[in-house]
Structure formats: C-alpha cells, structure tokens
Amino acid sequence: MTLDSSASKKEARQGRGWLGILIVVGLIAFAAALGVTALLVNIFQRQQEARNPFMRVVEVTNETVDPAIWGMNFPMQYDQYKRTVDMERTRFGGSEALPHMPDADDPRDTVAGSKIERNPRLKRMWAGYSFAIDYREKRGHAYMLEDQSFTKRQQVQQYGNCMNCHASMFAVYNSLGNGDMQAGFEKVNTMTYQEARKLVEHPVSCLDCHDPDTMELRISRPAFKTGIRALKASQGIDDYDVDTMATRQEMRAFICAQCHVEYYFAPDESRRLTFPWYKGTRGDDIMAYYDEIGFTDWTQADTGAAMLKAQHPEFETWSQGTHAAAGVACADCHMPYMRKGALKISDHHVRSPMLNINNACQGCHRAPEEELRERVERIQDRSEEMVGQALDGLMEYIDSILAAKEAGVDEAILEEAYKCQRAATFLIDFVEAENSQGFHAPQESARILFRAMDYLRKGNVLLGRQTTAAALPEPKPAPAAEESVEDVEAAPELT
Amino acid sequence: MAKDSQNGRSGLVLFILLFLGTAGGLLGGVGCYTFLYAKGISYLGDAPETCANCHVMQEYLDAWIKSSHKHVAVCNDCHTPHNFFGKYLVKATNGFHHSLAFTTGWFPDNIQIRASNQRVTEGACRHCHGDIVTQIDCFGHGPQALDCLRCHDTVGHLK
Numbered sequence A: 001m002t003l004d005s006s007a008s009k010k011e012a013r014q015g016r017g018w019l020g021i022l023i024v025v026g027l028i029a030f031a032a033a034l035g036v037t038a039l040l041v042n043i044f045q046r047q048q049e050a051r052n053p054f055m056r057v058v059e060v061t062n063e064t065v066d067p068a069i070w071g072m073n074f075p076m077q078y079d080q081y082k083r084t085v086d087m088e089r090t091r092f093g094g095s096e097a098l099p100h101m102p103d104a105d106d107p108r109d110t111v112a113g114s115k116i117e118r119n120p121r122l123k124r125m126w127a128g129y130s131f132a133i134d135y136r137e138k139r140g141h142a143y144m145l146e147d148q149s150f151t152k153r154q155q156v157q158q159y160g161n162c163m164n165c166h167a168s169m170f171a172v173y174n175s176l177g178n179g180d181m182q183a184g185f186e187k188v189n190t191m192t193y194q195e196a197r198k199l200v201e202h203p204v205s206c207l208d209c210h211d212p213d214t215m216e217l218r219i220s221r222p223a224f225k226t227g228i229r230a231l232k233a234s235q236g237i238d239d240y241d242v243d244t245m246a247t248r249q250e251m252r253a254f255i256c257a258q259c260h261v262e263y264y265f266a267p268d269e270s271r272r273l274t275f276p277w278y279k280g281t282r283g284d285d286i287m288a289y290y291d292e293i294g295f296t297d298w299t300q301a302d303t304g305a306a307m308l309k310a311q312h313p314e315f316e317t318w319s320q321g322t323h324a325a326a327g328v329a330c331a332d333c334h335m336p337y338m339r340k341g342a343l344k345i346s347d348h349h350v351r352s353p354m355l356n357i358n359n360a361c362q363g364c365h366r367a368p369e370e371e372l373r374e375r376v377e378r379i380q381d382r383s384e385e386m387v388g389q390a391l392d393g394l395m396e397y398i399d400s401i402l403a404a405k406e407a408g409v410d411e412a413i414l415e416e417a418y419k420c421q422r423a424a425t426f427l428i429d430f431v432e433a434e435n436s437q438g439f440h441a442p443q444e445s446a447r448i449l450f451r452a453m454d455y456l457r458k459g460n461v462l463l464g465r466q467t468t469a470a471a472l473p474e475p476k477p478a479p480a481a482e483e484s485v486e487d488v489e490a491a492p493e494l495t
Numbered sequence B: 001m002a003k004d005s006q007n008g009r010s011g012l013v014l015f016i017l018l019f020l021g022t023a024g025g026l027l028g029g030v031g032c033y034t035f036l037y038a039k040g041i042s043y044l045g046d047a048p049e050t051c052a053n054c055h056v057m058q059e060y061l062d063a064w065i066k067s068s069h070k071h072v073a074v075c076n077d078c079h080t081p082h083n084f085f086g087k088y089l090v091k092a093t094n095g096f097h098h099s100l101a102f103t104t105g106w107f108p109d110n111i112q113i114r115a116s117n118q119r120v121t122e123g124a125c126r127h128c129h130g131d132i133v134t135q136i137d138c139f140g141h142g143p144q145a146l147d148c149l150r151c152h153d154t155v156g157h158l159k
Helices: A002-051 A067-073 A075-085 A120-125 A141-150 A160-166 A170-176 A181-190 A193-199 A222-234 A248-257 A283-293 A314-318 A330-334 A369-406 A411-432 A442-462 A479-494 B002-037 B040-044 B048-053 B055-065 B075-079 B084-104 B115-137
Strands: A337-340 A343-346
Touching (some): A002 B002, A002 B084, A075 A343, A120 A369, A141 A160, A160 A181, A160 A193, A170 A181, A411 A442, B002 B040, B040 B084, B048 B055, B048 B075, B075 B084, B075 B115, B084 B115
C-alpha cells in the first residue's frame, strides 16, 4: 500500500514534469510562430509597397487647397509636410519656441528669437524702417502665414503682395483672374494686407508646387516667371519660358526660388512684386539695377540716407556656389530622398540639412557626420566673424557721417557719403539676411562683404575721417607673438 | 491501479509527442514558407541579383551594373573574404544584421559601411590588385594607412 502510493506520487510528479515541458515548448513554439508570421507579413508588405508607389483615393484638382485632402493620396509626404511645425535650432539659425504672452495684437503663445534684440547693430542699420521694429528667426513653413500676420511690422501698413509668399496662392490667383494667374496676381498686389489676408487660409500647400493631375513640379508665382525671363535675357537667352524650358532638376530649385529671393515692390500704383534680376543675381548686380531705376526702400533715421533693404536672397546666393555649379538643387539638400518602408520619397519636412546630415549630405559626401558638420560650421563661423566686422564698420561709419554733418561738411560730399552707406548696408544685409550663414556660396558672400567694407573705406576717405595710425587703437599683441616682436626690435641693435 | 497509471502515463507521452509534432510541424512549415517566400536559398549563392532581394540594395545593384568592375567582380567578390569559412561567416553575420535593420527600419538612409566590412572590402581589393599595391605598401603605407576606396570610390558602385 505504502509502496503503491509512493509510486503513484512519483508518477504524478513525472506527469507534472512532462506537463511543464509541454507548456514551455508550447510557449516557445507559439512565440516563434508569431515572430515568423510577423516577419512573413513584413516581407510581404515591403514587396507590395515596392510595387505600388501610391494609391489615389480622392480626386485632387487645382481648387484643392487643403493639404489634408492631398494627404489622403500621399500620406507619407503629408506627414512629413506637417512636421514643419517642429522648432529646432542649428548652431546658427532655426527657431527655438520662446514663450509669448498672447495679447490682443498677437495671439501666439510661442515665437522665434528676436534677431534685432540679439544683435542691436541690425536695429541701428535699419533705423526708421519696419525691420527695426520686429525681426525674428524664421520658423518652418507651417508658420509662414501666422508669423507674417502677427509680426509687429504690421504696425506699418502692409500690402496684399506679402501674401505671394506667405500663403497658398495658386487657387486665389486663378479665381481672381478667372484663370489668368497674372491678372489675379496684379489684383492681389494692389489690395491692402487685410483684404488679401481674408482670401487665404493655408500656408504653402501641395498645389503651389505640384500639378494635381501629373504631380509634376510647376511654377505658381507669376513674379518668378517674369524674373527668370529677365535673368535669362541678361544671359543672352531671349523669351525664356520657365514652364516649357526648365529641366526637372532646375525646377527643383526654381520652385523654392519663387519666394526665397531678393525682391521689391514697384513704387507705382501697381505695387507689383518684382524680382530685380535684370542685370544678374549677384548682390552688386541687383544693387546696380536698383541704382539705375532709382529705387529706395526707406530713409535711414540717423543720417537721412536713401536706403535699400535686402530680403532673403537664398536662390541668388546658392546660384553662385559650388553646389549649384555641380547641379545640386535646393530640394537635394532641404528635401533629400528618404526611405519609408520600401518606398523612396522626397522628404517634405523642409528644414536645415544640419538637422538631417545623413540624408542631406552623405548621399554625396562620404565622410562621417561629425566631420561634415564641422566643415559647414567652420564656413559659418568665418561668415559670422566677417558679418560682425562689417556691421561694426557700418556702425562707426554712421557715427562718421553724423560727426561730419555736425562739423558742417559740404552737402555734395554728404550726398556721396550717403551713397556709400546705402551700398554698404545693402551688401551686408544681402549676406546677413540670407538663410545659410554664408554656407550657400562662401566665397561669394565674402566677396560681397569685402565690397561692403570697400564702400565704407571710400566713404570714410570722402568724409576725411582720421584713418592714420595715430587714430587707431593700440594693437593688442597676441601672447604667443610677443617674443618674435622683441626679436625684431632687438635685431637692429645687434647689427 | 498500477496498470491504470501506466496507461495514463503513456497517454500523456503520446499527447506530448503529438503536440510537439504539431507545434514543430507548424513552425517548420511557416518558417520554410517564409524562407522560400523571401528567396532564402538564393542567399547561399553568388548571384548579385540576390542582394537586391531587399529593395534597399536595388540602387547599389543598378550602380554596379554601370561600374567598371561589373565584368570581373560580383557583390561577394568585394564584400566577403576569399575563403570558404570567412565567406559564410560574413554572409551569416551580415545577413542577420541586414535582416534586423531592414525589418525594423533602424538604419541610415544613406547606408554606411561598418568598419569590419570595410576591412573585408579592403582585403578584397588587395586580393586581386596585390601585385600593384605592394609597390605602394613598401613605402610604409600598410593596409591600415591607406584605404583604396578613399580615392577609387567609383570602381564598384557609386550610388
């Protein structure tokens, strides 16, 4: 009996042992089958993705302004597009979300950093102009309309032409002009800002860059068509039509160049937004054109000189650089190709390449990310140093003019001196306001700054400013260089 | 009583064997199907099209077709060591890493070669061109000092 019961106990224990093994093996097989099936589905999904680039689920037309509708057909591009709300700094630019107390004039709870508070020399450079009131770091495309609507520059009456670049305008131009974009464009130019603002709802949207039927890139801003025709004419190409003559790769830059450029508003009643490329796109070419037509943006408050404001000549600067020469367009770095599953799309999260070095740079440059970042920042460091020195020179020059006026210098000489202030300011601004801190074309930016310094030098000579050695501050000898200075001084005694 | 428990025990064993057989069979079946569906067998050979089974590699295959080495070398000639065990060890480890990376999506879009694979490639250059580079190496530039691809980056595939 006792033997029997212990045997049955043993059997029961053995039975439980087998059951444990069964459960463990079952669980392992369960997990493995789960994993393998998931892998199978993943492989299947990737293979399907590679077959179907996109699925058209809704009809989009030239009236479909809302990007969310296009997003149903192109969910991945739309997701990326929406990410332009991100606020992220690079070392030299971009936006940090700074808290802002909403008030009646400005309901925003975040704003970007103020460039004129950080660099008060800019405020003085633009004294008397609206940019001295409010000038901030740029945020992503998602904020283009909002930030424009609530900038304090609105204290000065602005016009409808601002909307050309701060809103989705394709459908608006078309409907106002009954299909004639140029006519619609002309109408918006003459509106007040408030009138034009009522016509728009979205910042740049899909139909501003893409044809809804073919998804081909297309030009949607009449000002660019006119501008590029003038530029090509200056290069000896007559009757250039961007719609039929531009290559796909050129379009990948021209699309951006509809807004990221230097521009002015015609001073007559048309107030037409115009790109000043009739003599070329370099800073001094543009200035020469402005001088020829006698254009002036504002009168500088300190000196009374007739001034020019440079806007943000990204396209012009890029076109002078090594990337443009190599056929690399804006989209190659700012909207680089990216992989989504098995699909390859261009990244619609338009941003600084410094936030995306692998996709933006490493497709061409086979160097480690850190090395590439250092290369870019080295260029930007030098540009910042040059711009800083040029601005210091400009501040001193404004003082020189004021001193000369005080001393009663001849009006004819002052007139010439104002021209130097105007030229130097425009050229410094041309580099400062450009969104790359000198990276788009380092040597061209340096050349422009050098020309600016040359205008300041000429102006100082005109005004008879003391520039002899006696007037210069004592040079500070560098610690390492002290010995060699002594050596040089000691040398004559030895001989 | 003893007979009963004997019967119960053999019944349990039978059940377990049945279960193990079913579980193993199911897992084996799904596994084999997945392996075949993913063209698993092709990975054991040398055909360059195999590397483009994974769509991520398509551009590299396209570029190789246009490269100067197309007529003399396939992917494995440059990307695996020139001995049997080294070759299949590298194939296995890279196969594992690539599957993991491409399934999870955790890899940079512009693919970066890992240091160990770079050494394999450097060795492959020297396997064929050793006679020429000995004359460079004898000036004190060993395989560590000079990287063939730093200058000759277009020979295989420039994406």
